[in-house]
Amino acid sequence: MLDMLNQKLLMQLSEGLPICSRPYLQIAENLKISEAEVIARLKQLNTNGIIKRFGVIVKHSTLGYRANAMCVWRIPENQIDDIAAHLLKFSFVTLCYQRPALPDWNYNLYCMIHGKDRNTVLNQLSELKKMCGLQAFEHEILFSRKCFKQRGAIYQK
């Protein structure tokens, strides 16, 4: 578990790194610790994998990637790992998760496709189906329609 200070640090960061010459100093001042400590802690969180990726988080939609489809599949348990590994070889697949199936929502593998428009995504999807042998499996495609909220996680105390 993360210590209190690391949690506070990540919470500060979830609002975005300030765009100024000494951004870590600004965070340090908010947390009443030194700039050097902020830098040391972030480096450590980054190397030990608590932070998976540190950098620019782009907004796909304003950059011309307007279509985003969540694809949900019903895959036999013993094939999930292999199929997921195969899906991830395609650069347009940006996320892939196993989630529990529910009685009336019998899908256990989720993947996300980002593309410039709906047709592109549909083409990418048929490529996936063919290349990964997914035709036989039940699935649904949920295109996103409206984004009501998108921001970094904010942890509540």
Added chain:
Amino acid sequence: MVLTTLQKKLLNDFQRNFPISATPFAEIAAKLNVTEDVVLQAFQELNDRNFISRIGAIIPPNQIGVSTLAAMAVPANELENIAAKVSNFNEVNHNYERENTLNLWFVVIANDAEHLNHVIAEIEQETSYNVRRFPLKKEFFIDLSFKMDFENA
């Protein structure tokens, strides 16, 4: 969408390993042979024009706190209203309408399981719709770094 060459570089090349040093923007500037001010200005503009969500950290689900993907089936004519109620919770992020009977999808994140249950119960109470939960069982990939193809964008 008109982006400068510098902005395209900033968008594609610094999605990971953003410098963690006293003057990160100056470090980027040195790599790209421009001044720190030019880099700061370019990032500020990307931010103001909503091309970036933020410069920040991607943390895998459940590293700190607990979270779940959740969904509701809401009648179309109530969607805006219900979505606003859901978005109002600080513990909710990524609240999307999707094309399905389950048409409102969002992520709830809390500091522990008890808090998570509490928030979901509150959402159900305020909206009077059931919240379905799809917690993460296994993550195969969470690298959201994404190469933009600006030529065809």
